[in-house]
Amino acid sequence: MPKDQVAPVISRLEEFEQNMPGYLNSNYKLAILMDFDGTLAPLVNNPANSKMSVELEKILRKLANHPQIFLSIISGRGLKDVQTHVNIDGVTYAGNHGLEIEYPDGSRHDFELPASVKKNYTAMVKELKQKLEKNGAWVEDKRVSVTYHYQGTPDELKDEQRQLAVQICQRHGFRANQAHEAIEAKPPVNWNKGEAALYILKNQFGDNWSEEVRVVFAGDDTTDEDVMRVLKGLGRSFRIASDAQVQTFADFRLPEQNVMTDLLRWIARVYV
Known part of the structure; x- marks a missing residue:
C-alpha cells in the first residue's frame, strides 16, 4: 500500500528532466491526466470565471492533437461545465469526480447511483x-x-x-x-477520481495499460490524491501546493499553478 509523503519540489522547466531523466520517450504512448481548477487554470472566487492562460492552452491543444498522446481531464465540475471551460477536441472528459465520462466519439460511461x-x-x-x-x-x-x-x-x-x-x-x-x-x-459509492482514472486507462489501453503507456497526472486538491495513490509506481504524478510540508501520494510537488505550463512544455519538447 503506497504511503503519502513530503514530495520533492520541481519549480522550473529544467528540473523535470533532471528529476525524471528519460521517463518521456516519443517512441512510447503517453497518457496525460489532469484536474482543471487549480491545475490547468488558477483558482478564482467564481468558478464561472476560471480560465487557462493563453500559453498553457496553446500547448495543450498541440498535445491533444498528437497521435502518441492521450489526454483526459478529470474534474469535480459537472461534465458539461468542464467541457465548456476546456473546449478542446480529442479529449476524454470526466466530470463529477469521474461519475460522468465522455469520450471524443461521444460515447459515455455514467456511474449509476442507487x-x-x-x-x-x-x-x-x-x-x-x-x-x-x-x-x-x-x-x-x-x-x-x-x-x-x-x-x-x-x-x-x-x-x-x-x-x-x-x-x-x-x-x-x-x-x-x-x-x-x-x-x-x-455520493457514498466506491468511485472517485482514482477509480475513474483506472477505468479510463483500461478502456483506452487495455488491462495491461501500465506496460503499454507512460502516464502523467497533475492535480491540486485532496480529491486528486485518489489518482496519485492508484498511480504510485505506475506513472508520475504532481501535486500543486504552496505548502512545502503537504502530505501527498504524488511523486513531486509543484509550488505554483503556473509551473503547470513548464510541465506541459517539458512534454511538448519530447513529443511535439
Whole structure:
C-alpha cells in the first residue's frame, strides 16, 4: 500500500528532466491526466470565471492533437461545465469526480447511483440551499455531486457555515471533502477520481495499460490524491501546493499553478 509523503519540489522547466531523466520517450504512448481548477487554470472566487492562460492552452491543444498522446481531464465540475471551460477536441472528459465520462466519439460511461442515494441527494441540496446560501456562499448543484462554495463569506462566518455544511452532507449519507474554501459532497459509492482514472486507462489501453503507456497526472486538491495513490509506481504524478510540508501520494510537488505550463512544455519538447 503506497504511503503519502513530503514530495520533492520541481519549480522550473529544467528540473523535470533532471528529476525524471528519460521517463518521456516519443517512441512510447503517453497518457496525460489532469484536474482543471487549480491545475490547468488558477483558482478564482467564481468558478464561472476560471480560465487557462493563453500559453498553457496553446500547448495543450498541440498535445491533444498528437497521435502518441492521450489526454483526459478529470474534474469535480459537472461534465458539461468542464467541457465548456476546456473546449478542446480529442479529449476524454470526466466530470463529477469521474461519475460522468465522455469520450471524443461521444460515447459515455455514467456511474449509476442507487435510487436511495438520488433521493438523499435531492434532499441534501434542498437543505443546503435553504440554510446556507447566505453571506456570499452558494450551492453548486452538479446533478450527482454538490459543491458548497464559501469563498465570498466573511472570515468570521466561514468556519460556522463550513461545519454546518459538512453536518448536512453527512446526515444525508454523503461524503464531505474539504476543497479550496469549499465543501465537496460525493455520493457514498466506491468511485472517485482514482477509480475513474483506472477505468479510463483500461478502456483506452487495455488491462495491461501500465506496460503499454507512460502516464502523467497533475492535480491540486485532496480529491486528486485518489489518482496519485492508484498511480504510485505506475506513472508520475504532481501535486500543486504552496505548502512545502503537504502530505501527498504524488511523486513531486509543484509550488505554483503556473509551473503547470513548464510541465506541459517539458512534454511538448519530447513529443511535439
